[in-house]
Amino acid sequence: MKRILDAIEQKKDRDRAERMLPQSDEPSLATRIAQLVRTLPIEFEPGQMKNFAELCARRRNDVSHFGGRREPGDYDAFVLDIQRLSSALDLLYHALLLHLAGLPSPLVRRRFFDGHNAYAAVRVYER
Known part of the structure; x- marks a missing residue:
């Protein structure tokens, strides 16, 4: 990252690029979601939580950065x-x-998973 920033000649542009580039010390949204959910006393399959967190982050980015789907397709399914x-x-x-x-x-x-709301929770969890 430093090499890329050093290649930018004008200080004003270099400072702006440095602010805009992702910081390597900050975990991604998917990582933060997975870390939080893993603290719960609920068991998940190892890859299941990672896939879920990555899909949540992707969809959030689709909406935030593209206003919807980033590629053409079935909007209703999206x-x-x-x-x-x-x-x-x-x-x-x-x-x-x-x-x-x-x-x-x-x-x-x-x-x-066992109480009177378990049906709705299990239904969402299994999808």
Whole structure:
């Protein structure tokens, strides 16, 4: 990165490029999502969480940077995909808040997989 920045002659342009380039010490959105969700007392298959986190990050970037799909395709499927991911993130975020608030792990698991709301949670989780 330093070599690339050093190749920019004008200081003003070099400073701007340095601010705009991603910082290597900051984890990606997908990494942050996966790290947070891994703290939950809920078991996931090893690759499943990574794939989920990467897809969430991709969809967020599609919407934030492109205003929708970055490549042509079925827009309805794209929106349904975002709705599905949002539902899953909603449940995981709720579980994370309960976990961080100090609710014992068995109660967090029960709330989402054994309790009266388990049907909806399991349905979202399995998609």
